[in-house]
Amino acid sequence: MKPKKRRLVIILAGLSLFGLATGLVLAAFDEGVTYFYSPTDLVEKQVPQGRMLRIGGLVEEESLVRGEGLTVTFRVTDLAESVPVQYSGILPDLFREGQGVVAVGKLEQDGVFVASEVLAKHDENYMPPEAAEALKKAGQWTEGDGQ
Amino acid sequence: MIAEIGHYALIMTVFVVLIQATLPLWGAKQGNAGLMALAKPAAQLQLLLVLVAFLALTYLFVTSDFSVAVVAQNSHSAKPMLYKVSGVWGNHEGSMLLWILILAIFGAGVATFGRNLPASLRARVLAVQAMIALGFLAFIVATSNPFERIIPPPLDGSGLNPLLQDPGLAFHPPFLYLGYVGFSMAFSFAVAALIEGRVDAAWARWVRPWTLAAWCNLTLGIALGSWWAYYELGWGGWWFWDPVENASFMPWLAGTALLHSAIVVEKRDALKSWTILLAIITFSLSLIGTFLVRSGVLTSVHAFATDPTRGVFILALLVIAIGGSLTLYALRGPALKATGTFAPISREGGLVLNNFLLSIVTATVFIGTLYPLFIDAIGAPKLSVGAPYFNATFWPFMVPLLAAAPMGAILAWKRGDLLGVLQRLWFAAGAALVVLLVVWYVKFGGPILAVFGMALATWLVVGALVELAERLKLFRIPLADSLHRARNLPRAAYGMTLAHAGVGIVVAGIVGSSAWQVEAIQIMHPGETAEVAGYQLTLEEVSEVQGPNYTSQQGTFLVSRAGSEVVRLYPEKRNYPVQRMPTTESGIHTTLFADLYTALGDRQTDGGWSVRIYYNPLVPWLWAGAIFMVIGGVVSLTDRRYRVGAPTRRRAVKALPTGSAPAGT
Numbered sequence: 001m002k003p004k005k006r007r008l009v010i011i012l013a014g015l016s017l018f019g020l021a022t023g024l025v026l027a028a029f030d031e032g033v034t035y036f037y038s039p040t041d042l043v044e045k046q047v048p049q050g051r052m053l054r055i056g057g058l059v060e061e062e063s064l065v066r067g068e069g070l071t072v073t074f075r076v077t078d079l080a081e082s083v084p085v086q087y088s089g090i091l092p093d094l095f096r097e098g099q100g101v102v103a104v105g106k107l108e109q110d111g112v113f114v115a116s117e118v119l120a121k122h123d124e125n126y127m128p129p130e131a132a133e134a135l136k137k138a139g140q141w142t143e144g145d146g147q
Numbered sequence: 148m149i150a151e152i153g154h155y156a157l158i159m160t161v162f163v164v165l166i167q168a169t170l171p172l173w174g175a176k177q178g179n180a181g182l183m184a185l186a187k188p189a190a191q192l193q194l195l196l197v198l199v200a201f202l203a204l205t206y207l208f209v210t211s212d213f214s215v216a217v218v219a220q221n222s223h224s225a226k227p228m229l230y231k232v233s234g235v236w237g238n239h240e241g242s243m244l245l246w247i248l249i250l251a252i253f254g255a256g257v258a259t260f261g262r263n264l265p266a267s268l269r270a271r272v273l274a275v276q277a278m279i280a281l282g283f284l285a286f287i288v289a290t291s292n293p294f295e296r297i298i299p300p301p302l303d304g305s306g307l308n309p310l311l312q313d314p315g316l317a318f319h320p321p322f323l324y325l326g327y328v329g330f331s332m333a334f335s336f337a338v339a340a341l342i343e344g345r346v347d348a349a350w351a352r353w354v355r356p357w358t359l360a361a362w363c364n365l366t367l368g369i370a371l372g373s374w375w376a377y378y379e380l381g382w383g384g385w386w387f388w389d390p391v392e393n394a395s396f397m398p399w400l401a402g403t404a405l406l407h408s409a410i411v412v413e414k415r416d417a418l419k420s421w422t423i424l425l426a427i428i429t430f431s432l433s434l435i436g437t438f439l440v441r442s443g444v445l446t447s448v449h450a451f452a453t454d455p456t457r458g459v460f461i462l463a464l465l466v467i468a469i470g471g472s473l474t475l476y477a478l479r480g481p482a483l484k485a486t487g488t489f490a491p492i493s494r495e496g497g498l499v500l501n502n503f504l505l506s507i508v509t510a511t512v513f514i515g516t517l518y519p520l521f522i523d524a525i526g527a528p529k530l531s532v533g534a535p536y537f538n539a540t541f542w543p544f545m546v547p548l549l550a551a552a553p554m555g556a557i558l559a560w561k562r563g564d565l566l567g568v569l570q571r572l573w574f575a576a577g578a579a580l581v582v583l584l585v586v587w588y589v590k591f592g593g594p595i596l597a598v599f600g601m602a603l604a605t606w607l608v609v610g611a612l613v614e615l616a617e618r619l620k621l622f623r624i625p626l627a628d629s630l631h632r633a634r635n636l637p638r639a640a641y642g643m644t645l646a647h648a649g650v651g652i653v654v655a656g657i658v659g660s661s662a663w664q665v666e667a668i669q670i671m672h673p674g675e676t677a678e679v680a681g682y683q684l685t686l687e688e689v690s691e692v693q694g695p696n697y698t699s700q701q702g703t704f705l706v707s708r709a710g711s712e713v714v715r716l717y718p719e720k721r722n723y724p725v726q727r728m729p730t731t732e733s734g735i736h737t738t739l740f741a742d743l744y745t746a747l748g749d750r751q752t753d754g755g756w757s758v759r760i761y762y763n764p765l766v767p768w769l770w771a772g773a774i775f776m777v778i779g780g781v782v783s784l785t786d787r788r789y790r791v792g793a794p795t796r797r798r799a800v801k802a803l804p805t806g807s808a809p810a811g812t
Binding site (some may be wrong): 006009010013014017018021024025028031032033034035036051052056066067068069070072074088089090091092093094098104130133 | 190310380488490491499502504507510511514515518528529530531532533534535536537539540543544668669670728729730731746748749750751752757760765
């Protein structure tokens with residue numbers, strides 16, 4: 001095979017792989033992307049039901065019920081609105097009332113957010129960016145807080 | 148006093164590095180041997196100064212000098228010694244100092260052992276290396292001085308994050324950084340070659356060991372991090388496609404591609420321009436990884452507190468390093484002429500396919516990791532990209548790559564015979580088919596894809612062994628002759644066999660743990676028994692235990708199988724009073740084929756405990772496979788080829804016993 005033709009074969013193979021990759025990426029985005037909502041968004045906006053989404057904010061004080069079976073309930077607040085969250089499983093170590101939290105799950109018919117994953121944080125001073133975002137949107141956050 | 152010495156050493160380093168980055172480069176351009184020779188003592192002095200700074204910080208941590216801000220914020224007098232030392236890099240400032248130290252070690256390594264490098268290439272490599280060091284030193288001195296004092300000093304420190312007080316994580320950052328920074332060598336060589344305008348087999352022989360060393364460390368670092376997440380976070384999982392994980396995985400993927408393409412440059416004098424580009428990309432991804440983790444732009448299960456002003460600084464460094472090197476590549480890259488030609492079906496063709504697929508996978512991971520940041524930057528609604536995306540884009544390219552690997556390794560250089568290769572691999576294909584049928588028959592209730600996954604893993608492992616047997620002409624010539632061939636076979640060949648087999652073992656681990664994991668989350672009271680995957684686990688008691696700097700609720704599980712006692716597991720819920728922070732310690736029983744995994748959750752108001760019990764098939768194989776890959780890399784590093792042309796003095800190294808090599812020379 002002539003070097004020119006060889007190069008053509010390689011370039012064509014590369015391009016077709018690239019095309020395939022682009023197609024797969026676009027298709028996978030459809031399924032793999034979860035949008036972020038603040039508690040205010042959930043109350044005010046139309047939120048698609050049955051779709052995976054993420055919410056963030058603070059764990060509302062005195063809303064946490066744990067130790068009564070496997071299902072844990074608490075409320076996530078951006079200090080303007082709050083949503084009830086239900087989670088079956090074991091909470092992360094640093095999950096505490098008054099702290100930043102991000103939950104991944106679905107919003108049910110009755111307005112309860114059923115979480116399949118709850119992310120807190122790795123250290124004392126860390127605030128998940130999405131939790132900070134929710135507070136910012138609700139006007140309850142000034143730059144420099146919590147850092 | 149010690150802190151001031153450290154700080155002073157750092158500032159001195161800035162001046163040394165300034166000289167190292169400029170004069171040798173100018174000397175190489177002018178052909179001035181004196182200026183070029185400056186690079187060597189400068190690189191060695193740089194190492195000495197950074198070492199002084201690093202040891203000073205270590206001393207401050209070990210002696211718990213709380214008048215230094217970093218020590219006060221990240222250490223505590225009651226902490227065990229191991230974690231006082233690992234606390235040095237368990238924080239932002241110290242970890243950046245470690246980054247620089249490793250950079251200086253690599254640079255001094257080239258300066259000291261690079262006697263057989265052309266003088267101008269060595270001068271340029273060290274100058275580029277110094278530029279990288281300059282960027283990071285400026286970063287440390289300007290935004291993250293580890294030696295800053297606080298007045299008045301606190302009585303005691305606030306302690307290291309308890310999650311980091313763990314042997315697995317104590318050594319995770321150094322290995323990760325050895326990997327990241329090791330790729331800086333490939334980058335410096337690439338940029339130096341672009342300035343030089345010449346890439347040849349000797350260049351590739353110089354780049355490959357550095358890349359290989361970096362790759363081994365990165366592999367080990369990623370494996371340690373994954374292992375830590377597995378036993379420490381208490382979720383039973385080991386990989387979450389989390390942005391912080393991806394940040395270290397991208398340079399690994401690109402580095403793996405670089406390892407393979409450098410072989411083609413060395414052996415066949417082809418793919419030069421591509422290899423240079425890959426070296427630039429690999430190190431750029433290392434820088435991006437550092438940026439992602441250090442800047443705090445990510446929502447991650449692994450995120451730690453960060454300071455946004457630092458992110459801007461690293462971003463600027465990124466733009467200069469990546470933009471500068473790519474511009475240089477655009478200007479000088481086309482001048483690199485390759486002489487080697489090859490047919491599409493050949494060893495080179497196989498390695499090109501490897502590079503195609505690895506690059507595409509790197510790109511898809513990159514898009515998935517960076518897309519949320521991009522969306523956030525343009526002000527669109529916040530979103531995140533999760534595991535379904537990564538699984539859907541990673542495996543369609545990874546599976547063909549893994550399926551092709553045993554074939555590529557057997558194909559001849561220049562022009563190969565695919566049919567002949569397949570004939571020689573019949574044994575591997577047969578073994579894969581047997582495993583496929585056996586797994587299908589037993590099934591374990593797993594999905595059909597898992598059946599093929601196990602067959603793929605077998606194909607990889609047996610294929611790697613068949614390739615070795617082919618080289619030795621095992622069973623085709625008398626055994627004594629085969630053994631003779633075994634002695635003369637280059638170490639790199641053994642390295643490849645070990646590494647490819649390791650990949651196969653990892654694949655088996657991935658398939659097993661994701662397809663056949665058994666999970667039981669339930670409330671248990673002391674005395675109750677749970678049944679998981681044929682094991683009976685009885686929660687005997689939960690008692691209070693006192694550790695060196697924590698208190699712990701320790702559960703005792705009696706594990707038995709078919710009526711006979713197997714083991715007792717002790718999962719813990721620890722509480723670190725200094726940080727007022729709990730951590731979970733899982734209790735794991737490891738066998739050859741599976742892990743039995745227990746973790747304690749919340750105490751119930753009625754005296755029970757929520758517990759997680761997992762049966763994780765083949766998870767130990769993940770770690771074993773990673774170790775095989777690393778050993779393969781190390782064995783390959785000892786190949787004589789990399790010492791050819793070295794002065795006789797260094798031949799003495801060969802006389803040392805190398806235990807890890809299957810057949811020492």
